Amino acid sequence: MPEIYFLEPTVRFDDQLEYVSGMEMEIALCPLNEGQPSQHAMRQRWRRPLKIVAPVQRMTDFEWTVYRDIIIEEDIVDSLKSADFSGVKFQGVELFTTTKTPLGRRAFELTAVGWGGMARADSGIHVVKECPFCKRRVYSGFKDPERLFSSEEWDGSDFFVIWPMPKYVFITRKVVDYMLKSGYSGVLVKPINKFPKSIAVGYSPGHLDDWFDGQKLAAIKRQFGSYLSDD
């Protein structure tokens, strides 16, 4: 079994970055329970590029939004690209002052697009609720973090997500070595057995379509058939 780690901010929550107010979400509501408070989204994704309120200069090499987005500048993107890791994507973001003036500082969102599979059932994570219409699922929390990862469902990427925790970036030992050598500030690598218990009751990750696109989405859905698919 490969050693698995994840990225954590060292930036205090109060110092993490907020989105510009009025940033739009692509949203489609599930017709189930229409008009009721229990109505949920069938599709929910922030429009890209993300628009973020940020300082004029970066305070740390890795910056974080309060939604766990990882923001880095071009020098780090270039360095990560030259290390030739798989499963990682960089998309430009737009940075603004608190008065919505563009900063003109170029920065990118680091996203894990590799697939680390579903959390193993023996971790304790299980489906609590499933919408009969759009198959949106709510999952319980876990009991044993060491059992979250199974290499059988993993696509072998260096950066990847484990479902249902798509906001966490999991990494391989190869990335850990790179991170330690680079000594970036603002970020910490932790082994998966230190994975934090969810503060909420469990996880509501939405749909795979909110996180993955194109061929990757199709491949994950093929792997799981109707199990995770909503079509």
Ligand SMILES: [Zn+2]
């Ligand atoms: Zn639904």
